[in-house]
Amino acid sequence: MHNKYCPRCGAAAMRACVPEGDNRNRAVCAECSYIDYRNPRIVAGCIAAWEDRVLLCLRAIEPRAGAWTLPAGFMENDESVSEAAQRETLEEANAHVELQGLSSVLSVPYANQVHLMFRARLFAPSCSPGPESRAVRLFQEQQVPWEELAFSSVSQALKFYFADRSAGRFQLHVGDILKHGSDWVLREHFPVSP
């Protein structure tokens, strides 16, 4: 669903149609031909570790208030992905991190999002809840509240991270998270399984 009014001319004339030279439906103004393009948004965040523990945040806001998540959020204009991941970790957990590599790129087509998660190292084992967090805590792998994680992408990103750590080799994981009834399924692209 698109908005009713044209943001450029103000007419109540926004219609779904395929613009000339295009091949998909857009919200187009029938008065002034303005096209309101909508594209996926990037969520950038960190798997921030101190020794064998990783930082999780208890969400204070919807969606999924009361569930645990990695520090992550929407990338903003005028910043890079790396900056966004570090900023979100600072905002949500008051934690400064050094990025160590990109761990996963997970497309979530049903939410029109792409989640980029970095491995990161905390500069100190200190963290505290920012305005969007109710609590923040460092978890060992066996302490992770898997059933209380906020999003499928968070769960999958953590699985990749711990599997790589156990294997003693960190890799980039590229995949898509797809709806499967009321559940979800991972379509993995890389690394290609042997």
Add this chain to the structure above:
Amino acid sequence: MHNKYCPRCGAAAMRACVPEGDNRNRAVCAECSYIDYRNPRIVAGCIAAWEDRVLLCLRAIEPRAGAWTLPAGFMENDESVSEAAQRETLEEANAHVELQGLSSVLSVPYANQVHLMFRARLFAPSCSPGPESRAVRLFQEQQVPWEELAFSSVSQALKFYFADRSAGRFQLHVGDILKHGSDWVLREHFPVSP
């Protein structure tokens, strides 16, 4: 600059201000409080190879009509990054590819974009210009028209690709392309140089 009219209520009341609980300027409607969030867009594409040659497209459209580029374009809603890269290669060069790995993630903050380029293998050495291309051609490394490439991100993605190919080892490259006067400079994050 933001649009004048509110897309939700139609009032000519969009103003730049920091919404409550936020920490940056947004376009906000003074009548109905609608917030028009703007976020970076993803450009997905391929470095598509046939033997030792890579596929480039001569742009038929602005910006940079008449310059060479990798097949790439804006990711759409309802698709994954991998699908977007393959779709763009098909649309711009009528070429089917198999993705082989993610080669680079380049943030371009001054354009509010993030460019994700995949290594890919053409299923056949056949390609032809789509509607947005004037010509398409397979280039050996020494044939690449470096001075006639359309975008800094394309130039940088190709440099990473050929350097990795020479080294016999493909890696993921994460960096930011920053404006530097009328030129640009790369801020490289990963891999970390030894």
